[in-house]
Amino acid sequence: MAIRNLRYGNDEILKKKAKDIEVIDDKIKELAMDMMETMHKFDGIGLAGPQVGILKRIIVIDLYEEGMQFILINPVIVKTKGEQLVVEGCLSYPNQFGKVKRPKEVEVVALNLEGEKIRLKGKDLLAQALCHEIDHLNGEVFIDKVEEGTLETITPEEKKGSK
Numbered sequence: 001m002a003i004r005n006l007r008y009g010n011d012e013i014l015k016k017k018a019k020d021i022e023v024i025d026d027k028i029k030e031l032a033m034d035m036m037e038t039m040h041k042f043d044g045i046g047l048a049g050p051q052v053g054i055l056k057r058i059i060v061i062d063l064y065e066e067g068m069q070f071i072l073i074n075p076v077i078v079k080t081k082g083e084q085l086v087v088e089g090c091l092s093y094p095n096q097f098g099k100v101k102r103p104k105e106v107e108v109v110a111l112n113l114e115g116e117k118i119r120l121k122g123k124d125l126l127a128q129a130l131c132h133e134i135d136h137l138n139g140e141v142f143i144d145k146v147e148e149g150t151l152e153t154i155t156p157e158e159k160k161g162s163k
């Protein structure tokens with residue numbers, strides 16, 4: 001496993017649409033493991049292919065609770081319910097946070113690393129993470145969805161203090 005380089009801010013790759021994964025080969029499995037490790041290293045709860053420079057439809061999520069770690073290939077949101085206004089950040093925009101409107105619940109269809117079709121229901125933070133990461137696959141970043149006047153830059157010192 002290896003830590004991959006993160007893409008930040010104005011990197012053009014973050015605005016591009018990622019392509020479906022046709023074959024889940026060893027290279028994709030290695031990418032998935034590397035993404036998980038990279039996300040953990042930077043204390044993230046989600047990471048998408050484009051954020052490590054790979055324009056493929058793969059996301060990883062870890063909410064650091066039992067049963068809340070996911071590797072999803074070609075994920076698609078098939079249903080949404082309700083709404084939540086939540087504070088959001090992104091590993092590609094370190095120290096920036098803002099409020100974003102997200103569905104309260106989502107249902108996602110995807111493939112797992114074994115190539116099996118899975119259906120996943122998520123609410124609250126999991127719904128938020130799924131939407132945020134799937135947005136990345138469509139070249140959409142949270143910073144463009146932040147409610148006006150809510151974007152804040154928090155310095156690493158302040159961040160430490162708030163933990």
Ligand code: NI
Nearest residue numbers: 089090091092
């Ligand atoms: Ni992000």
